[in-house]
Amino acid sequence: MTSVTLAPVARSDAAQLIQANINSRYYHAPWARPFTDMDGFDAWFRELGSGINVGLVARDTQSGGIVGVTNLSQIFRKGFQNAYLGFYGMAGYARQGLMTEAVRLTVNYAFGDLALHRIEANIQPENVASLALVRRAGFRKEGFSPRYLKIADAWRDHERWALLADDWRS
Numbered sequence: 001m002t003s004v005t006l007a008p009v010a011r012s013d014a015a016q017l018i019q020a021n022i023n024s025r026y027y028h029a030p031w032a033r034p035f036t037d038m039d040g041f042d043a044w045f046r047e048l049g050s051g052i053n054v055g056l057v058a059r060d061t062q063s064g065g066i067v068g069v070t071n072l073s074q075i076f077r078k079g080f081q082n083a084y085l086g087f088y089g090m091a092g093y094a095r096q097g098l099m100t101e102a103v104r105l106t107v108n109y110a111f112g113d114l115a116l117h118r119i120e121a122n123i124q125p126e127n128v129a130s131l132a133l134v135r136r137a138g139f140r141k142e143g144f145s146p147r148y149l150k151i152a153d154a155w156r157d158h159e160r161w162a163l164l165a166d167d168w169r170s
Contacts, residue, residue, distance in 0.1 A: 004067055004098050006105040009048065009055040013066075014041045017057065020066040020090045027091035030152055031127050034069070034088060051075075054083075056109070058102035066090055067098040070106040072114070081117035083110060087130075103137045111165045118165070122148060122158040131159065139163045 009017070018041055021034045028034060035041050048055045052075045058067040068089035075083040085106065089099040110116045121139060123130045139161040147155035 002101065002105075003061055003096075004058050004101040004105065005061055006056050006058050006070070006102060006109065009045065009057050009069075011045065013057055014038065014045075016066055017041060017069070020092075024089075024091040027094065028088055031124060031130065032086075032088045033152060047073075054109075054114075056102075056106055058098065058105070060093065060098065065092065067093045068102055070102055072106065072110055072116075072119070075114070075116070081115070083114070083116055083119055085110075085119050085121040085134075087121075087133075100133050100136050103133060107137060107163060107168060111168050116165065119163050121161045123161065124151075124156050125159050131161075134161045134163075137163070138168060140167075 018036060018038065021028070022036045025036060035044055044055065047053050052073070054072040054075070056070045058070065059065065060067050068087060071086040072083040073086060085103070087099065087103055087106070093099070107119060110119050121134050122145065123134065125131075140163070141159055142162050143160045145158045145160055148158040149156055
């Protein structure tokens, strides 16, 4: 039996997601800055309608509470079949293995439903919990990207981790 359900985000998730992000904003810092108001949700939700981004909400199967969010962004097709994985958990569900389960379900969705070949996750080297999570999910480190992404008004170094569909199947 799974502890987490995963579903594409819906507009009806807005209020609960906003509140969960507000309640977890100190837990997310300094790694992520998810939206904390309706304008932020609307901007994120609009990007999901482009067809190149997928936002998924992970919920605890017993309480229905939001465990976290996973994103597959910049989905490339044709000869690449790749997406970037992003994720963040909520403070109230931390250290229970639920985000590991959510990421595994996201990987299943990406390789199964979306028929992708590769998923890449870029994580700040100091974010030990997220690095351990992708390791548990089967990702392997491919490299280091200095000043890769701008987060909280500063360019941050990232480690590049990836998982291939072939490795996931075996």
